[in-house]
Amino acid sequence: MSLLEVKNVSFSYEKNKTTIKGVSFSVEKGEFVAIIGHNGSGKSTLAKLLNGLLKPSGGEIIVGGYSSKDKSALFEIRKRVGMVFQNPDNQLIASIVEDDIAFGPENLGIPREEIGERIDFALRSVGMEKFRKASPERLSGGQKQRIAIAGVLALKPHILVLDESTAMLDPQGRKEIAEVVDDLRKQGVAVIAITHYMDEAVKADKILVLDRGEIAISGTPKEVFSQKERLGELGLELPLAGIIAEKLCARGVNVGGVVSETELTEALWKLL
Amino acid sequence: MRDLSFGSYFPAISFVHKMDARAKILIAVAYMVAVFLVTAFHFLGFGACLLFVLIATIAAKVPFKLVLKSIKTIIFFVVFSAVLQLFFNKSGTVVFWVITDVGLLNAGFIIARIILIVLGASLLTLTTSPVELADGIEGILYPLKWIKFPVHEFALIMSIALRFIPTLIDETDRIIKAQKARGADFESGNIFKRAKALIPVLIPLLISSFRRADELADAMDSRCYAGSKNRTKYKKMHFTLRDLLGVILVAGLIVGIVFLNNFYLLSELATIAGAL
Ligand SMILES: Nc1ncnc2c1ncn2[C@@H]1O[C@H](COP(=O)(O)OP(=O)(O)OP(=O)(O)O)[C@@H](O)[C@H]1O
Ligand SMILES: [Mg+2]
Numbered sequence: 001m002s003l004l005e006v007k008n009v010s011f012s013y014e015k016n017k018t019t020i021k022g023v024s025f026s027v028e029k030g031e032f033v034a035i036i037g038h039n040g041s042g043k044s045t046l047a048k049l050l051n052g053l054l055k056p057s058g059g060e061i062i063v064g065g066y067s068s069k070d071k072s073a074l075f076e077i078r079k080r081v082g083m084v085f086q087n088p089d090n091q092l093i094a095s096i097v098e099d100d101i102a103f104g105p106e107n108l109g110i111p112r113e114e115i116g117e118r119i120d121f122a123l124r125s126v127g128m129e130k131f132r133k134a135s136p137e138r139l140s141g142g143q144k145q146r147i148a149i150a151g152v153l154a155l156k157p158h159i160l161v162l163d164e165s166t167a168m169l170d171p172q173g174r175k176e177i178a179e180v181v182d183d184l185r186k187q188g189v190a191v192i193a194i195t196h197y198m199d200e201a202v203k204a205d206k207i208l209v210l211d212r213g214e215i216a217i218s219g220t221p222k223e224v225f226s227q228k229e230r231l232g233e234l235g236l237e238l239p240l241a242g243i244i245a246e247k248l249c250a251r252g253v254n255v256g257g258v259v260s261e262t263e264l265t266e267a268l269w270k271l272l
Numbered sequence: 273m274r275d276l277s278f279g280s281y282f283p284a285i286s287f288v289h290k291m292d293a294r295a296k297i298l299i300a301v302a303y304m305v306a307v308f309l310v311t312a313f314h315f316l317g318f319g320a321c322l323l324f325v326l327i328a329t330i331a332a333k334v335p336f337k338l339v340l341k342s343i344k345t346i347i348f349f350v351v352f353s354a355v356l357q358l359f360f361n362k363s364g365t366v367v368f369w370v371i372t373d374v375g376l377l378n379a380g381f382i383i384a385r386i387i388l389i390v391l392g393a394s395l396l397t398l399t400t401s402p403v404e405l406a407d408g409i410e411g412i413l414y415p416l417k418w419i420k421f422p423v424h425e426f427a428l429i430m431s432i433a434l435r436f437i438p439t440l441i442d443e444t445d446r447i448i449k450a451q452k453a454r455g456a457d458f459e460s461g462n463i464f465k466r467a468k469a470l471i472p473v474l475i476p477l478l479i480s481s482f483r484r485a486d487e488l489a490d491a492m493d494s495r496c497y498a499g500s501k502n503r504t505k506y507k508k509m510h511f512t513l514r515d516l517l518g519v520i521l522v523a524g525l526i527v528g529i530v531f532l533n534n535f536y537l538l539s540e541l542a543t544i545a546g547a548l
Contacts, residue, residue, distance in 0.1 A: 083491070095434065
């Protein structure tokens with residue numbers, strides 16, 4: 001059974017204007033799924049549907065056997081699908097790191113001793129053990145976002161949804177988050193990352209390209225980024241390695257079909 | 273603006289930091305009551321209050337400078353109330369222009385009162401994190417649950433408000449700079465002009481606060497927040513000997529001041545009796 005199954009889901013904020021139309025996909029254990037698409041294509045709306053912040057008007061979302069149709073299952077779904085948003089400042093509710101991370105487990109009614117263990121676990125997962133008693137105000141953007149992730153990890157989710165969680169960070173901060181994501185996947189946590197950075201998306205196992213609320217293209221990064229024209233129509237471009245490969249191809253270097261950095265280095269090595 | 277001291281926490285490991293938040297809040301309130309109770313032998317009474325704050329500051333390992341800084345933020349208010357007293361108090365004899373000796377004395381008392389109260393309040397927030405503060409208030413208000421007062425929600429709202437103060441100050445700074453870059457002028461003109469110049473700051477601030485509130489609500493929902501039902505608390509509060517000592521000290525302060533007040537009454541009675 002998949003961790004998450006999205007079955008023909010639709011949603012509209014207003015009558016006679018559907019924002020999400022018949023979206024279906026599934027996410028497996030430890031899988032990394034990237035969702036890309038132009039502004040207003042419905043990515044954030046889709047994310048909010050995944051953990052029940054919004055309720056599908058059509059179709060169904062199944063998380064660990066619990067259906068979005070079942071009202072009493074809302075908590076079970078939210079426990080399993082953790083959400084991290086763009087601005088860390090608007091997600092931290094307490095003025096001390098450990099108190100903030102305790103917020104989720106407290107909500108679940110977990111006994112005090114175990115909350116302490118969960119804080120340890122969550123801080124370790126994001127490499128912020130030293131900041132347990134710190135005040136988030138004094139942390140860098142990347143560190144704040146790692147605390148926000150830790151706050152969600154304390155709920156021990158099976159799936160982590162990152163809605164443009166690196167958009168406000170500098171390259172260093174983005175790197176920090178990418179490392180955390182890699183670690184989590186090794187522990188079997190599935191990650192769904194919504195992003196405008198193609199270089200992030202290219203590392204995914206699977207990419208969903210959203211256009212006006214529908215999945216326009218889906219597949220492996222290679223499959224998706226080989227459709228350059230189609231992507232252009234959808235207002236998207238290739239990752240940097242893909243652009244370089246394309247330019248090299250035009251100059252007669254045979255590195256066709258390459259989209260990611262590792263592939264590009266490999267292809268270039270072979271040519272040497 | 274960032275290091276606005278009033279209302280911000282100074283992390284340290286000290287006697288006062290370790291005290292139970294509920295006790296600290298009650299002691300702070302009692303202390304303020306004590307300050308207001310001073311109606312006779314002002315110098316002795318205010319001196320005792322000041323001594324109390326000094327002892328607390330030392331026990332809290334908070335730099336004096338930080339505590340004093342809190343006065344800076346209310347200096348306008350202090351001056352304003354003092355000036356009111358100076359110019360509008362008509363009792364006593366005139367010492368200079370319209371200023372009377374009683375007005376002068378009262379102005380001094382008001383300044384002392386406000387400063388002492390702010391010192392106490394800022395010491396409380398310097399040594400008690402917003403979360404502890406909110407938990408403490410929740411603990412104190414807990415009995416109100418009987419009359420269906422939403423104690424938990426009230427405490428949460430407060431702690432979130434406190435948590436967002438620095439964020440909003442940063443944001444205000446940013447908006448002011450952005451408006452200055454567009455040619456806005458906040459420094460010249462009379463007070464009305466300057467107040468009006470703040471409108472283009474307050475409106476973006478308000479709008480962005482609503483957006484923040486929306487996002488915060490989503491983040492809280494995502495972390496399974498559902499009110500106080502079935503909720504546990506990570507930090508538990510304990511009333512210890514430390515707290516008892518604090519309570520005894522502040523009780524001593526109040527008793528002392530009440531004694532001073534009545535001592536005055538008693539001596540007055542004695543003089544009246546003597547005159548008879
Ligand atoms: N609360 C709301 N009420 C009404 N319409 C909304 C609401 N939120 C979003 N929309 C609309 O739904 C559509 C999809 O918005 P959404 O935020 O999901 O897009 P997005 O892909 O996340 O965009 P971005 O890349 O800018 O984050 C947009 O047309 C938007 O105007
Ligand atoms: Mg979005």
